[in-house]
Amino acid sequence: MADEGDILTDLDLDPAAGANGADNQPSVGFLTQYIKDLSVENPNAPASFQWNEAPQVDLQLNIGATEAGDGVHEVEVRVNASAKADSGVLYAVELIYAGLVAVRNVPEDQAHAFLYAEAPRILFPFARAIVADATRDAGFQPLLLDPIDFNALYMQRLQQKAQEEAQAGGAAGDPAGAA
Template identity: 75%
Template sequence: MADEGDVLTDLNLDPAAGANGADTRPTAGFISQYIKDMSVENPNAPAVYQWNEQPAVDLQFNIGANAVNEEVSEVELKINVEAKTDSGALYLIELVYAGLVGIRNMPEDQAHMFIYAEAPRILFPFARRVIADATRDLGFQPLMLDPIDFNGLYMQRLQQKAAEEAAAQGGDAPAGDA
């Protein structure tokens, strides 16, 4: 039986992987996550605390990824929130919440899906908490963002891209004509 130190340091869990530790199993996971950039503005304080109007909240988000090396990518979840009334802006929050993702031995299409669908799904609850804390710290009710179906959005984007490519290759012929 191995002592506790051996269990924590021996990451080769598959004895069939070989004596040199070469493991060809697909692997993906987070190395780290962090706030990369954040801006919080309360441009009309203290007057804003006297307004009684219900604010309109504009939420925008985007996903970006940058390769750090062959096996590590930085995934960025960019969220912009602006709350306004007829009297003016209540607050503006711009957040870039990022994570370093390690991917090894994974087919390109699966790695792409992990980076653009699964990684944002994992990052989102943490970014949501940052937004809620920021609105609370501004003196407003915490803004609880609704969950986002990143996998559904990813699949929708793939279908849109395939349709655009098919239209570009097919010219101006209407659909259904052969």
Template identity: 65%
Template sequence: MADQGDVLTDLNADPAAGANGADNQPSAGVISQYIKDLSVENPNAPQCFQWNEQPQLDVQVNIAADKVADEVHEVTLKITCTAKTSQGNLYLIDLDYCGLMGMRNLPDEQAHAFLFAEAPRILFPFARRVVADASRDAGFPPLMLDPMDFGALYQQQLAARAQEQQQGAGAPAGEA
């Protein structure tokens, strides 16, 4: 006799799945997310709390994706925030916020777009909160990062890469 889990699985079987019960429909999603690395430096405390100059902020965001298993990738949203004045650095926040992303039956083009556009979009609000909390915990007003359109950034990156390839293809070949 089948247990209740087997009955539910059979009742919810995907009619588009293969006759052998194979799951051949495309799917992608978040398995988990976590802080992989967080560094908060306040090198000029306590003197910096007396400075009245408006700081210059520099925010750098990078995305990386590494395959960790057949259908699992780790996407890293690396965010580096530096606040400086003419008197010195106020703080440096360096965050690697990661998500384990599961993907099954996605064409390579869609998988790449998911890893470098959709996954960062999903992770960003959580990473943004970590940065705001870190700057607040360092003794400064919370740094609220502006929302980012990762889809548009991804499209710009693809267009730039295509243009580079076209320019490289049109260049005369050198002699060896």
């Protein structure tokens, strides 16, 4: 049996390599990870360093995955963070941190779960560090994002989607539901 290191590094995606049936093992792994986009704004410096009021921090996090090639997907963790006070904006950070993930011989539902729950869980600590460094380098206290349970969010989203589909199916099939 291959050890975990072999699974993550031996991601030969050539379909001919497994033609004899000897290489049908499911495998997933990161090929690379990178900053796709980073923007840091400190629009009111140096005046903002004099403000004494506590800022309101707005944080938005989004996950996305797109197919980048045969068996390779790009997973993105998007973080938008801004701090505003009554006097104005202290900072705004926009980050897209991404990774290329190879997926081979994995059932579709399991691949989907990996791309939208497990891969973001692996990428998030790096994105978290970049945001903390960016806010610190802009002259403010580092913005330390709390850890996120991507698995729970993924399961919650699946349940929400199933409820929406059930409601849409019930409304479409029930003529009394249309008023």
